[in-house]
Amino acid sequence: MSFEGYYQRLCKNGHSMDVDCYMENDEDRCAICGAEIVWANLVDETNGSHDEEGRRIDGCVKLKIKSQKKCEHCGSILETTYKIPRNRRTQTIRRPHERI
Numbered sequence: 001m002s003f004e005g006y007y008q009r010l011c012k013n014g015h016s017m018d019v020d021c022y023m024e025n026d027e028d029r030c031a032i033c034g035a036e037i038v039w040a041n042l043v044d045e046t047n048g049s050h051d052e053e054g055r056r057i058d059g060c061v062k063l064k065i066k067s068q069k070k071c072e073h074c075g076s077i078l079e080t081t082y083k084i085p086r087n088r089r090t091q092t093i094r095r096p097h098e099r100i
Contacts, residue, residue, distance in 0.1 A: 004045045011035040014066050014081030032079075039084045061085055 005021045011030030021042065028037050043060045063082040070077055 002046075005043050006045070008041040008043060008061060008063070009037050010039040010063070010082060010084055012038045012084075014084065016063060016080070016082050041085075 003021070007019045007021060009017045009019055011017075011033060012035045013030065013033050015030050015032040015035070017031055017037075029035065030037065041061050063085070066081045066083045068077050068081075069079040
């Protein structure tokens with residue numbers, strides 16, 4: 001059995017991205033706004049339990065919404081930003097020149 005999983009990642013502006021653990025992605029920038037990635041969490045999908053929609057959730061952090069932009073005409077969500085988690089079980093990426 002091999003390891004399966006993905007990284008939950010947040011940029012400093014709160015944009016969320018999920019990146020497969022085997023993808024060659026050393027990019028430290030957000031695909032949405034270009035800001036640096038400041039938080040990451042590895043989610044293990046190898047032998048995990050499932051949520052109501054069939055997704056595995058071992059190690060998955062439920063992110064708290066910071067803000068949402070909605071379309072004025074139809075009300076659909078255009079952009080969501082999340083609060084950066086601050087706990088010991090997840091990884092806050094710190095760079096020597098930057099304060100988080």
